[in-house]
Amino acid sequence: MAIRRALISVSDKTGIVEFSRALAAQGVEIISTGGTASLLEKEGIPVIGISDVTGFPEIMDGRVKTLHPAVHSGLLAVRDNEEHTQAMKELGLDYIDLVVVNLYPFKETIAKPGVSYEDAIENIDIGGPTMLRSAAKNHAFVTVVVDSSDYAGVVEELQAGGDTTLETRKRLAAKVFRHTAAYDALISDYLSKLNGEPLPESYTVTYEKVQDLRYGENPHQQAAFYKKPLAAEGSITTAVQLHGKELSYNNISDANAALAIVKEFEEPAVVAVKHMNPCGVGIGATVHEAFQKAYAADPTSIFGGIVAANRTLERETALLLHDIFLEIVIAPDFTQEALDVLMQKKNIRLMKLGELHAPKERKPEWLVTSVEGGMLVQQSDVHSLSDADLKVVTNRKPTEEELKQLLFGWKVVKHVKSNAILLAQNDMTVGVGAGQMNRVGAARIAIEQAGEKAKGAVLASDAFFPMGDTLELAAKAGITAVIQPGGSIKDEESIAVANAHNIAMVMTGVRHFKH
Helix, strand or coil: CCCCEEEEEEECCCCCCHHHHHHHHHCEEECCHHHHHHHHHHHHCCCHHHCCCCHHCCCCEEEEEEEECHHHHHHHHCCHHHHHHHHHHHHCCCCCCCCEEECCCCHHCCCCCCCCCCCCCCCCHHHHHHHHEEEHHHHCCEEEECCCCHHHHHHHHHHHHHHCHHHHHHHHHHHHHHHHHHHHHHHHHHHHCCCCCCCCCCCEEEEEEEECCCCCCCCCCCCCEEECCCCCCCCCCEEEEEECCCHHHHHHHHHHHHHHHHHHCCEEEEEEEEECCCEEEECCHHHHHHHHHHHHHHCCCCCCCCEEEECCCHHHHHHHCCCEEEEEEEECCECCCHHHHHHHCCCCCEEECCCCHHHCCCCCCCCEECCCEEEEECCCCCCCCCCCCEECCCCCCCHHHHHHHHHHHHHHHHCCCCCCCEEECCCEEEEEEEECHHHHHHHHHHHHHHHHCCCCCEEEEECCCCCCHHHHHHHHHCCCCCEEEECCCCCHHHHHHHHHHHHHHHHHCCCCCCC
């Protein structure tokens, strides 16, 4: 076997001239279509037009050109099958040994702001995927290339032996089917959303590899990092790493958790995260003030943690960060003076996010969580409270300051692993109880962490109190106001306890479980 005849039709023409010239130098006959043929002819590379092979013109604005037996017989014929060989001879057809195709830019088209439905549909490739699938199916005899990064390897094997190895053809075929599957997944997702079917009978998603990771949560677990093809700016997937070591699996998980919290705030905010839970959150007139509060919330747990800010980091804050061991610092941007300070630390990872959307502009995304043998799909929790959501259920209403702290605590507690209790005071968290099997246990942890700061603090709970015991604990610690969803059959018991201790309590009617 040898590669004698190639069909080349590419939208992305990166490297195609050099590749085609190398093929021609090996005596390979090149068939091509449309713009690709014109480019190769212009570069002086001999080309046979697709119409000369099919005996049929390209019609309907190029929609129909390669969908022809003369093309697909040449791709699908099994070379050591006598019946196939005889049919090729009788019909005067010839084999195609190499296919080089990449597809209409559907992803790039739908990524354009305001793209029309008609433009999106027109950029769904039909002939390209069909040729790729035909060639990939018949990879025992046909080499198929969909990625320009594979051009050099194919040329090297061709120059060495006149053909590619079966191992190479298998690898390239698998890559083709991944490529067409991802292409179709984008199209199906686009059309499903247009039709108002976010959770169809068959859920197909595709992601693009960002990088291989050294390991997963633990060293014995293999892992890699992928992103959505159309991931929006302001996420960990699109952040630019300016400095430091390569990100780890746990770094990425924690950074994503930190970003989810800091995006809750319109005012300057800083979040410190450790093991997916906030250990300190602060807001202030400046990022510098916000960081001081986040640090003071838990100066022990922040060690080895991740810090995220929702404003540009400047030198004054960078000097404080420099004195702490941190894994990652994330911000929309850094001043050069801040970078000069932080880059003195060799290993700290500095991540530039770009623009962050205001909390009210955030829209829910569909989150996919793996379970053994399947997956769960749900919308992300971007719910924000309105005044209409708040219901004061106690004799005493919260003061203006208490209400401010309650709303601050509510924004944060929804990002704490359930069961979750959070204490806040002076625009900062002062105690966090996360991931406990019962709510009283979570409250005890938060109160113990807060210590004397619990007096005069407010308490936020991600879900209702099943009975009044958590309120009894809060009252004993000196907590003055509580925010919780309500909805328990024993709400009246909790209300009675709050009234007995002059605690103001607000119910939201919204639960924020986070497992």
